[in-house]
Amino acid sequence: MTDEQLLRYSRHILLDALGIEGQERILATHALIVGAGGLGSPAALYLASAGIGKITLVDDDTVDFTNLQRQILHTQARVGMAKAESGRVALAAINPEIAIVPLQQRLSGAALDALVATADIVLDCTDNFATRHAINRACVHHRKPLVSGAAIRFDGQISVYDLSRDDSPCYHCLFPEGEDVEEVRCAVMGSSRH
Ligand SMILES: [Zn+2]
Structure with a gap:
């Protein structure tokens, strides 16, 4: 760790349960965040400030004026910009030393599978x-490991599945998914555990 990193993360390093070793693990982690809206915004900001070494931020949408009241990654000046790129700008401003990969696409199929394979942790911030x-x-x-967040009106829910x-x-x-999509249940996706 550089002197600047020791300083930037000093309040983490002071925590007995984390220390330099824990911070180094954070720095070596690749987090995949799917969705840069109301859920992805705070998640991405905190992970970037905490020093997650690489963040892949995926969203196919663009910033809308009506997003700004809750999607705190984005600013009025970036209305119309791709949310993934707007997020990259916000995260780089907080922590320029981490790698941020913005992807403007609706992630599915083989692309989703390949990206999940490269991640250490996945955050589902979709809607x-x-x-x-x-x-x-x-x-x-x-x-x-999958961190799944959901929010509607005044209710929120978060779960972690350590797969x-x-x-x-x-x-x-x-x-469980509805009967009409029975064929894509995880039981037929190569795992007998679910
Ligand atoms: Zn299952």
Whole structure:
């Protein structure tokens, strides 16, 4: 760690449970954040400031004026810009030493699977069940920890599925998909655990 890193992360390093070793693990981590909206914004800001070494930020949408009241990655000056790129600008301003990869695309299929395979942890900050289940399937397949957030009106929910563990449930175990999409259940995705 450089002198500047020791200073930047000194309040982490002071924590007995974290220390230099813990900070080095954070610096070596690649987090995949799917969604740069109301959920992805605070998650990305905190992970970047904490020193997550690489953040891949995926969103196919552009910043809208009506997003600004809650999607705190974005600014009025960046209305119309791709949310992934707007997020990159915000994260780089807080912590220029980390790697940020903005992807303006709707992640699905092989691209989603390949990206999850490269990540150490995946954050589902999306707003629809089809994408949530697709992300879950990829995380089950590659045994990646999945942090799943959801918010509507005044209610919020957060869950962590540690899919590296044999006894962990997955998102689908908790929120099964409807009968019409039975064929894509995680039970047929190469895992017998779910
Ligand atoms: Zn499952």
